[in-house]
Amino acid sequence: MIDLDMSPYAAFVWPAWAISAVVLAALAARALIAARRWSAELKRLETDRPAGA
């Protein structure tokens, strides 16, 4: 069974886990958003070829 009672150290344990979760989530979001943005831009440029190209 999991133990979620961190007393008397809750003020140290939970922030450590919270900071880790936030930073990992931010890394994932940044990587996935950038991937989607640049892929969309490449697709747009490839479909939107200038006349004569």
Place this chain on the structure above:
Amino acid sequence: MFGLANPDRFLRFTRPLTPVVWGLAVVLLAAGAWLAFAAPEDFRQGDTARIMFVHVPAASVGLMIYAALGVSSFFALVFRHPLADAAARAAALPGAAYTLLALATGSLWGRPMWGAWWVWGDARLMSELVLLLFYVGYMALRASIDDEAKAARAAAVLGLVGLINLPIVKFSVDWWNTLHQPASLLRAEGPSIAPGMLAPLLTMMAAYGLFFLAVWLTAIRTEIVRRRVLSIRARRALEA
């Protein structure tokens, strides 16, 4: 292996692989978190030992990421391979984030156990801070030079120089007196951690490693695509 250094082949190979690595990383992170809170309380450090399950993976993977950045920088500098440069560039931000996490969670662990948030002069803490400065310096150097080829070369040299710091971080606890505990995983006599804590720790280390791999693969793929976009824009600007 070297065949994958071709950007097209790399994109084809990693297209089905990347979502699998993301999925595995998320599953392992969830399993590791569950195991970490199901592990027994440490008889000396109490529940603060649960910080270890996020601190140690961030620190050890953060160190490995720099090794990946350094090796990629070497290939970028010597063979001038664009994929190696993309790999080095893509490793910098997650490496800095992991190292920052190691310092922040270490500080949150140090306060109740050592009575201090930070100890200036502690070899492990200082060498880890230097590692963070190498990551930040690498990103700042790249961002400060407009010519991407020049920026890549300058950053690769800095990336290589930073490799000197890796053995210092790893062996700082053996070479100098420090408040930080000595190595407890990679030891000649085997791990000194209780088996009940070893399983969650190894799971979290694998999760952090796979999570980095997922972010890295995604970022390298994005970097290849970004360079294609910039190249098309430049070509069209010349044609216009």
